[in-house]
Amino acid sequence: MPKIEKISFIGLEYSFAPEKAYGMSRGGGFRRPGGLVEIETDAGVTGVGEAFGNPRVTLEYFRMIEPLFAGRSIFDFDHVEARVRNAMYHLGVGNQLTACLAAINVALWDAIARGFGVRVCDLIGGCGRTRFPAYASTGFFSDDPDRQLDHMLAEAAAHPYAGAKIKIGRGIRDDVARVRRAREALGPDRLLMVDINGAYTADLALACARAIEPWDIHWVEEPLPPGDLRGYAELRLRSPIPIAAGEAHHTVRDFRALIDGRCVDIVQPSIPGTGGLTEARRIATLAQAQNLRVAPHVWGGAIGLAAACQFIASLPDTPHTDHPPAPLMLEYDMSDNALRTGLLKTPLRLEAGHVLLPDGPGLGVELDRDAVERYRVC
Structure with a gap:
């Protein structure tokens, strides 16, 4: 039985000029943090996973739980995770412990699949698709005069x-102006989504949805803070636009409340922050059992991004039809982030607006070690 011979954490950060800071309704920044967990087995196979968030915080959680995985x-x-959760229940789940476990989980799936010579998707549900329609995650609030909304929309x-x-999410008048410009730039046939990042109360979110409805909005993402489940349920009943959320929810328990409460129309687990591929698959099963759409959040x-490709590939068509009314899409971040664009020997391929599933075993990607060291901070 292959065992974990070595498990290690690499903290990463990409920073750029403060005057080029960008972000969302709650604020911006000029640093992109993240982390990697690498696992080496006693059979000589290595797997890698990604943790969301501040790497220095994640490192301390990693040091706490690493001994529980070594040699297993x-x-x-699942057994080690349960032990961690049961022993450390005081810490909750919405923290870097969950991000650390997510990275370990994905690294293990990567190593297991490489050991068998298959793709991760083959092990977690099978491969239903190898091309994923991408939507551009763009239109940030930016301090850079050379990269404002119109520049980003033209690129998309x-x-x-x-x-x-x-x-x-910075006021309804501004929301309407930005949505109008986006629809003009994209034309009538492309999908347009908006993201409030939890900056509104339910009354403001409803007013916003009604104000921007004429521009054919596919979904409103995170209109409310993640803990306002009653607000989400009330808003969903009244909003003329579908509601999406999930990036700030953690583990299947959080998502059960979101799903069972009929708080959203589109469920958005973020694999590096919600516990990994195993937990994301559990969440997808809950969503599909309630006939809700799944669209993983991808920001990191x-x-x-490679893990999200494997996840989407594994999802069955639900409800099954030869003519899906809405595509199962992959979020494709177009912001300045070298941790997305510069860490791999061979970047993921983008072809005709679709991201292609890598051909190789495991996650199908290989780290560029020089790039990893360039952005390493701990």
Whole structure:
């Protein structure tokens, strides 16, 4: 039985000039943090996973739980995770402990699949698709005069993406102006999503949805703070636009409340922050059992993007039809982030507005070691 011979954490950060800071309704920044967990088995196979968030915080959680994984079978993740959760229940789940476990989980799936010579998707549900329509995650609030909304929209419109998502949430008048400009830039046929990042109360979110409805919005993402489940349920009943959320929810327990409460129309687990591929698959099963759409949130580095590709590939068509009314899309971050664009020997391929599933075993990607060291901070 293959065992974990070595497990290690690499903290990463990409920083750029403060005057080029960008972000969302709650604020911006000029640093992109992240982390990697690498696992080496006693059979000489290495797997890698990504953790979301501040790497220095994640490192301390990693040091706490690393001894529980060392020497264990590569198939024992669920048992070790349960022990961690049961012993450390005071810490909750919405923290870097969950991000650390997510990276370990993905690294193990990567190592297991490489050991068998298959793709991760083959092990977690099978491969239903190898091309994923991408939507551009763009339209950030930016301090850079050379990269404002119109610049970003022009970039997105120049590629055959399925659509684009832009940031709003700084007042309804501004929301309407940004949405109008986005629809003009994208044209009538592309999907347009908006992201409020939890900056509104339910009454303001409803007013916003009603104000921007004429521009054919595919979904409103995170209109409310993640803990306002009653607000989400009330808003969903009244909003003329579908509601999406999930990037700030953690583990299947959080998502059960979101799903069972009929708080959203689109469920958005973020693999590096919600506990990994195993937990994301559990969440997808809950969503599909309630006949809700799944669209994973993807915001981070290259390994997280590769994991999202494997996750989407594994999802069955639900409800099954030869003519899906809405595409199962992959979020494609177009912000300045070298942890997404510069960490791999061979970047993920983008072709005709679709991201292609890598051909190789495991996650199908290989780290560029020089690039990893360039951005390493701990």
